[in-house]
Amino acid sequence: MFDDSSGMERPADPLESAFATxxxxxxxAAVRLGNGHPVGSSSAVGSAAPAVxxxxxxxxxxxxxxxxPQLLWDAPVSAVISTGFxxxxxxxxxxxxxxxxxxxxxxxxxxxxxxLALRCVAEAQADGDIVAWLDLGQTFDxxxxxxxxxxxxxxLVIRPVDVPEGLALAGALLSGRCLGLLVxxxxxxxxxxxxxxxxxxxxxxxxxxxxxxxLEPAALDGTLQAALSRSSGLRxxxxxRAWLRLGRDVVGQRTRVAVAKNRYGPPGRSVDLDIHxxxxxxxxxxxxxxxxxxxxxxxxxxxxAEPGWTRPHLVAV
Numbered sequence: 153m154f155d156d157s158s159g160m161e162r163p164a165d166p167l168e169s170a171f172a173t174x175x176x177x178x179x180x181a182a183v184r185l186g187n188g189h190p191v192g193s194s195s196a197v198g199s200a201a202p203a204v205x206x207x208x209x210x211x212x213x214x215x216x217x218x219x220x221p222q223l224l225w226d227a228p229v230s231a232v233i234s235t236g237f238x239x240x241x242x243x244x245x246x247x248x249x250x251x252x253x254x255x256x257x258x259x260x261x262x263x264x265x266x267x268l269a270l271r272c273v274a275e276a277q278a279d280g281d282i283v284a285w286l287d288l289g290q291t292f293d294x295x296x297x298x299x300x301x302x303x304x305x306x307x308l309v310i311r312p313v314d315v316p317e318g319l320a321l322a323g324a325l326l327s328g329r330c331l332g333l334l335v336x337x338x339x340x341x342x343x344x345x346x347x348x349x350x351x352x353x354x355x356x357x358x359x360x361x362x363x364x365x366x367l368e369p370a371a372l373d374g375t376l377q378a379a380l381s382r383s384s385g386l387r388x389x390x391x392x393r394a395w396l397r398l399g400r401d402v403v404g405q406r407t408r409v410a411v412a413k414n415r416y417g418p419p420g421r422s423v424d425l426d427i428h429x430x431x432x433x434x435x436x437x438x439x440x441x442x443x444x445x446x447x448x449x450x451x452x453x454x455x456x457a458e459p460g461w462t463r464p465h466l467v468a469v
Contacts, residue, residue, distance in 0.1 A: 233279050233333075233363070236271025236301075237425050240409055244386070245417015248275075253363050253416065254354045256380050259390030260370035264407040264427045267300060268390070269335050269365055274301035276363070281332025284308040286322045288315055289339040299430040315342055319349040326356040333363045340371040347379050354383045387413035396426060404428035 232248040234241050241247045249255060249272065259265040273283050283306070285292060290311055294304055308325075312318030325331050334357060336350075350366070357364035368380060381387055389410045396404035410422040 233272070233281075234275045235268060236275050237268070239423045240268075240425060243411060243417075243421040243423050245414060249363055249365075249386070250416050251363065252358050252361050253386055254357060254384045255363070255365045255386045255388065256368050256384040257365060257388045257390065258368040258370065258372075258377075258412075259407075260392075262405070263370075263390040263392055264405065264425065265367050265390050266296075266337070267427050268388075268409075268425075269337075269367055270297050270300035270302055272363075272365060273297070273307065273333065273335060274303075276333040277303050277306055279332075282306065282308070282330060283333045283335070284310060284322070284325055284331050286310045286312075286318050286334065286336045288312070288318050289337055291337065296430065315339070315346055316349060319346065319353060323349070323353055323356050326353065326360045326362055329360045329362075331360070331362045333365065335365045335367065337367045338369060338372065340369045342373065342376055347376050350376070351379065351383055381413065384413065385415040386411070393424065396428065402429075403431075 231251040232246045234248045235244070257265045257268060273285070276283050285307060287309055292309055292311075297307070298304060310318060310321055312321060319336075322334055322336065326334060336353070354364060366380060366384070368377065372380075389412050391408045391410075392405050393408045394406040395402050396406060404427050407425050407427055408422060409425055411417075411419050413419055
């Protein structure tokens, strides 16, 4: 019924056309078959394996010499960043946050979730990532960020008019594949449509290969809390357990971090972290020690007159 021996010209294969386009743009070695050989190579053409098209072509073909499948928590070290707390890294499985991880950090006021997020930002910047902080509650403290090791010159802080606009801006940044880490500081009160926007944000972060950290307040609506729990890959619950004292002075706190959900390693573990507060002298050193070596961009407002101060890049809409 279907005879290819006729004189009719055979239409071009769409898959071959797509391969040709990718090879033209990225090089002949960029596209590989399921057996790992480049398209058009002698090993690919002469292989006895049957031709596989579509999404299955990306899967590695089984053979007797293949290695054991790699678990999610056995990700390459280069694809993992530290949380800034070695004891917490040790119980997460991959020794930190893997690429494309969506993390929910839940805790009340003074639970330490902001400090944990700032340390993740500092570690991501040290790894060369571009980081954005969506400040929906407008509570971002640049001095605290400096004291936790964040380089404000390479931090994009987004302060939108309302929650939907901020989530839309964050989604646009993720779609542009220009971020390595996005931190979203959620307020206690969220509009009804925020649930769908947050779900899309998680999907966009996964597709772009960016890490997403959502700071969830303890008073968040139960429906939205359940939606975040379902869509996240890692859920950490923080609770302050004790104060750290030096004589009569409170110098920090002890926070219990429980791994409530973990797609990248074993869940159910917990660890106590000692978080020390920044002293007045450390905050002053953070301010005056943040001046870049090159000339900073002009800063509007009262902080412009203070020497040595570098305001984070703000996007206010």
